[in-house]
Structure formats: structure tokens, C-alpha cells
Amino acid sequence: MDNFIFKVYYLSFAIVLAQTAAGGVLAVAAKNLIHCFLGMVVALIGVAGLYYHLGSPFIALMQVMIYVGAVCVAIAFGLSLTRKAGEEGLKPLTPIALIPVVLPAGMLAATLKGLSHLEKTGIPRKLDESAIGWHLLGKYLFPFEIISVLLTMAVIGAVSVALIRRREQNGNI
Amino acid sequence: MGIFEILPGNIAVYVTIAHLLFGLGLFGMLFRRTLIGLLISLELLLQGVGVNLMAFGTFLGHDHIAARVITLFVLGIAAAEAALFLGIAVAVFRNYQTVSIDKLSELKG
Structure with a gap:
């Protein structure tokens, strides 16, 4: 029975990895923007699975709530509001396409080389994640408050930027 | 099951998938045609950063x-x-009736 559970665990991790990679590829390579959007949703859920496997159900839940719940809906609306036929797809490939291949490959090689002498494997252990709340209200209180202000300003800014033309038309800017 | 068993709990796997996401996002930032495509790529890029951090x-x-x-x-x-x-x-x-980044060239030098 234990063996079966471990098989399910290993298989679920492989599925999460494949889902993240496939979703990412679909998100950048698809011609149709709706397909890109769906690929992004799949990749984001895959990343939530990665967080879960890293031993953090809380961050996985936040990922699903913030990204799949809020940001994706916002992007879907933005997509539908700004869609125009014949403007989608990818630019023709130029030698610049080497940058996103060479740069991450180089960074990955350097990171793996730096990690090679460390024996850092093992199933991540579960933590008491209620400590996150104490950290947010203790050690990280200042960045936490700054981010609250940033979020408020971003939302106000987004609304006011999106309404500029309408206010001009009404003549009371 | 051999290869599946070494995948979870191995930092190299997480780092690799994070760099893959980062590379895909960078590629999308350079080659998508519209602002929304850019945003989607940017999200992927930031997800790569997040996975790496975690x-x-x-x-x-x-x-x-x-x-x-x-x-x-x-x-x-x-x-x-x-x-x-x-x-x-x-x-x-x-304002411009388009979000194609090739046509938004008002500030082009």
C-alpha cells in the first residue's frame, strides 16, 4: 500500500513538471492569443503544484487564488477588450532568439555547477506555516506595509489610466 | 519507475524548470506581437523567479x-x-485602436 502511495506521489510530480513545461511552451509559442492564455493558466497551475511539492501548501493556495483566480480573469478581460484580428502570433525569428536560449542555459549551468558539490536532495519537510503570518507582522512589517501601499496605488493608477479618454470626452478632466 | 523516483526532492529539477520558465518568458517578451502576449510572457518569467526562490x-x-x-x-x-x-x-x-507593439512607434527615435 505504501509503495502504491509513493508511486502516485512520484507520478504526480512528473505530471506537474510536464504540465508546467507544456503550458509554458504553449503560452509563448501559440499563434492564437486565447491558446496562449490557456497555456499560461495550465503553467500557473503547474507552478502551484511545484510549490506544493516544495512543502508549502499555503503558497500553492495563494498562487491559485492570486494568479489563476484574479490575474487570469483580469488578463482574460484585457484580452477581450484589446483583441484585433491579424495582430497576433510571433515575429519572424531572428538571431536575437539566441538570447533567451543562451542566457538561461548559461545561468542554469552556473547554478548547477555551484550546486554540484552540495548534496542537497531529500523530500522537503512540512513546516508550520502559521509562522508566515507572524513574520509578516514582525520582521517583515515594513515591506508588507509598503506592498499594501503599492497595491493600492497600482489599482488606483490602473483605473485612472484606463479611464483617461473617457474623462477627456466628458470634458471635465 | 527509476527516473520518476529521483525527480521530487531534488533541487536541480526545480532549478531547471525555473530556468525553463524564465527562458520561455524571455523568448515571449522578445517575439510576441501584442501587449497582452508580452504580459503573459512576463508572468511566466516572474513565475520562474518565484520557483527558483522557493x-x-x-x-x-x-x-x-x-x-x-x-x-x-x-x-x-x-x-x-x-x-x-x-x-x-x-x-x-x-487611443490608438491597436496593441500591436510594431505599430506603437510614436516614441521611436
């Missing part, structure tokens, strides 16, 4: 909670950025 914090850091808090900050800031980006995209579409 992997290093979980496997190498002494303070495991700090990695989670910082990842949470990254999530929050990325959400704010997405909201602002969409507002700008909608405003650009209202």
Missing part, C-alpha cells in the same frame, strides 16, 4: 519561512504590475 529557500536556506514570505511578496508585486499593465493596455487600445 527551491533555494527550501533546500539551502536556514530560514525556510523567509523564502515563503519573499515569494509571497513577489506574487503580490506581480499582481499589482499585471493590473497596471492591463490598465495601460486598455488605455493604449482606446
Whole structure:
């Protein structure tokens, strides 16, 4: 029975990895923007699975709530509001396409080389994640408050930027 | 099952998938044609950063909670950025009737 559970665990991790990679590829390579959007949703859920496997159900839940719940809906609306036929797809490939291949490959090689002498494997252990709340209200209180202000300003800014033309038309800017 | 058993709990796997996401996002930033495509690529790029942070914090850091808090900050800031980006995209579409980044060349030198 234990063996079966471990098989399910290993298989679920492989599925999460494949889902993240496939979703990412679909998100950048698809011609149709709706397909890109769906690929992004799949990749984001895959990343939530990665967080879960890293031993953090809380961050996985936040990922699903913030990204799949809020940001994706916002992007879907933005997509539908700004869609125009014949403007989608990818630019023709130029030698610049080497940058996103060479740069991450180089960074990955350097990171793996730096990690090679460390024996850092093992199933991540579960933590008491209620400590996150104490950290947010203790050690990280200042960045936490700054981010609250940033979020408020971003939302106000987004609304006011999106309404500029309408206010001009009404003549009371 | 051989290869499946070494995948979870191995930092190299997380780092590799994070760099893959980062590379895909960078590629999309360079080659998508519209602002929304750029935003989608940017989200992928930031997800790569988040996975990397979590992997290093979980496997190498002494303070495991700090990695989670910082990842949470990254999530929050990325959400704010997405909201602002969409507002700008909608405003650009209202003013220029397009979001194609090749046609938005008013400031081109």
C-alpha cells in the first residue's frame, strides 16, 4: 500500500513538471492569443503544484487564488477588450532568439555547477506555516506595509489610466 | 519507475524548470506581437523567479519561512504590475485602436 502511495506521489510530480513545461511552451509559442492564455493558466497551475511539492501548501493556495483566480480573469478581460484580428502570433525569428536560449542555459549551468558539490536532495519537510503570518507582522512589517501601499496605488493608477479618454470626452478632466 | 523516483526532492529539477520558465518568458517578451502576449510572457518569467526562490529557500536556506514570505511578496508585486499593465493596455487600445507593439512607434527615435 505504501509503495502504491509513493508511486502516485512520484507520478504526480512528473505530471506537474510536464504540465508546467507544456503550458509554458504553449503560452509563448501559440499563434492564437486565447491558446496562449490557456497555456499560461495550465503553467500557473503547474507552478502551484511545484510549490506544493516544495512543502508549502499555503503558497500553492495563494498562487491559485492570486494568479489563476484574479490575474487570469483580469488578463482574460484585457484580452477581450484589446483583441484585433491579424495582430497576433510571433515575429519572424531572428538571431536575437539566441538570447533567451543562451542566457538561461548559461545561468542554469552556473547554478548547477555551484550546486554540484552540495548534496542537497531529500523530500522537503512540512513546516508550520502559521509562522508566515507572524513574520509578516514582525520582521517583515515594513515591506508588507509598503506592498499594501503599492497595491493600492497600482489599482488606483490602473483605473485612472484606463479611464483617461473617457474623462477627456466628458470634458471635465 | 527509476527516473520518476529521483525527480521530487531534488533541487536541480526545480532549478531547471525555473530556468525553463524564465527562458520561455524571455523568448515571449522578445517575439510576441501584442501587449497582452508580452504580459503573459512576463508572468511566466516572474513565475520562474518565484520557483527558483522557493527551491533555494527550501533546500539551502536556514530560514525556510523567509523564502515563503519573499515569494509571497513577489506574487503580490506581480499582481499589482499585471493590473497596471492591463490598465495601460486598455488605455493604449482606446487611443490608438491597436496593441500591436510594431505599430506603437510614436516614441521611436
